[in-house]
Amino acid sequence: MSSSPKTQYTARFLDLFTYLTLLSTAVIFACLVFSPVFMRSLASKTIQVNPDVPEQLPPIQLKKELIGALRIDVSASIPSNHWVTYEIQLKDQQGRVLASGIKQAWRESGTWSEEGESGTWTEDDLVGGLDVRAVKSEPVTIVLDVLEYSDISGKEIDQPVPFEISVVNGAVDTRYLWTGMIGTAFLAFLALLVTPFSGKVIIDKLICDSDLSGRGILGGTNNLVRVTVKIKSDEHSPRSLTVLLVINDGNGEQLYSQRHPVTLSFVKSEGKVTAANGKLTTFFVLEPRSSYGFHVEVTPDATVDRTKLVVREHCKTLFPAKITTLKSTQ
Template identity: 50%
Template sequence: MPSKIQPLVTSQFTERSPLVALGALGLLGMALLISPLFHRQLLSAGVYVGPEETVQLDPVQPREGAIGALRIDAVAQLPSNAWSVFEVQVLDSQGNVLASAIKQAWNESGTWQEEGESGVWQEQDQAGRFDIRQAAIDGPVVVAISVLEQGSSTGQPLDSPVVYRVTVAEGVIDTRFLWSGAIGVLLVAALTAIAVKAAGQTVINEQINDSDLVGRGTLGGPSKLVRVIITVKSDETSPPKLTANLAINDSYGESVYRREVVIPLSMEQEEGKVESASGSATVDLVLEPRGSYGFSVEITPDGPVDHTFLTVKEGIRTFTPTEITHIQLSTEPA
């Protein structure tokens, strides 16, 4: 039966989802790089606030339509072995609370002695931070600091005011979410890549302790990419490469396609001496129409060949446009 044979490069079987995921990862990377460009500091000030007092800072005017969030950082500057519970509020021009957060700050220190050595230790947690969506702000805002409680770890009262340093910045992009998104996208890319590698159904899987091998199966069709995988294991007398003579026959046993495939070999050495060799080659095809096809492989030279494996899969997906051979059998008699 005559057939039409056409080598071509096609993207018909290309799976783009891993590339789309990698593209999204690239966009996230760009966002990480350019995020500092949108950052602008609006206020940096220190204020003294005593117990049960509230102090308002100067109003700030965020830009309309700015990208990112309004970030408020408040750091207590407590003396040693002191603690404070303070609240940070963001108020609009009418005094309404847009957002608030409560922080329990502490600063502890002391001395240690061990085996004749001594030193000073210090532990602290005095900084608080929260973000407000900048799109929710349409005018000037005021930051207010209120000290709800304060004291010392020794039980002594702490009545003197404490300095609180407040910083307000706009256009802040929380890179924690960008990193989380990047990790998620990377996982999606990895999973889709694994799925592409695992795609396809094995139709023929034959092996023989010789150089000649045949197999037959029902496969093909215009929407199925067929991959022929030829694997060879040979002895220490192997040349750098072998040749596989691939032949495909139709359901009547008539020749459809023949091709010589070069198989480069990888030499396996032990103590500098070649012990064996192995190699594989693949051929991608589209066979039309779907039907029963026979595949035969003959390896030359055949002297060094110990084992030959023939695997034929269909439904293969690829990462990039693929070089294939399109074989279309004629329905007309020869």
């Protein structure tokens, strides 16, 4: 004896990991989009700094922020084929150094010729900076010092160097956000690919005909069973075929018998149809765990070249799915 099949749409077996990675990607993307909202410009100016004569900017108020940090960006303006080494310091009211960094900036250019062609090239690396996360709110001073200024031959130059300085508070280092978004998006992509193949394969049978059967031990109350039927047909196939799926319990009693229409996708070569493929996927909860038999019959069968039956248990779904519960009293 067995109870009547019960079919319903349910999200009970959703793969939560996939949605977690998608949510993480969305949150990180939102942080990338809205991070400029927290930035506030504190200073933006150009100054001239002589070698070995530190230049001090007017004090600014460093504030403790919930999100972001104080960012100091410095860009040197030097002629081609020159090098400058400069230091950025952040000091408190007592003159103590809170943070510092040394940058070796350069700009080089030249000409090239190859196989009768010629041109010019230029390269540079001029920008340095500091990101400082405030522990407390206090006035701070930015000090810029040119440690060395020379041309590419090594000749020292005793001239002031122009610097463009930009100071903002609440800056967010988006490099880590981009890394996080790419990583979580990749995990989400893998989850989307793998979920349809999740679970343990119990039955995997292939036959060059339209009818096949298989039996295995599977099922249980919280065990989702995925039944997949793949069909390969020839060039004379109709637009759709019908798959009769029958499930029997260990005593041979029929628990399920249903005909499912399957629309085929046609394969073309040089404008001609050469084959057709179809796929049926259904979900079941089989209670109790026991031996169950599965039988597949495809009609009309004249054009069917190959039929494959795959039954997996402990499966997950990407979306709420139509699941049929079958209960046997064997």
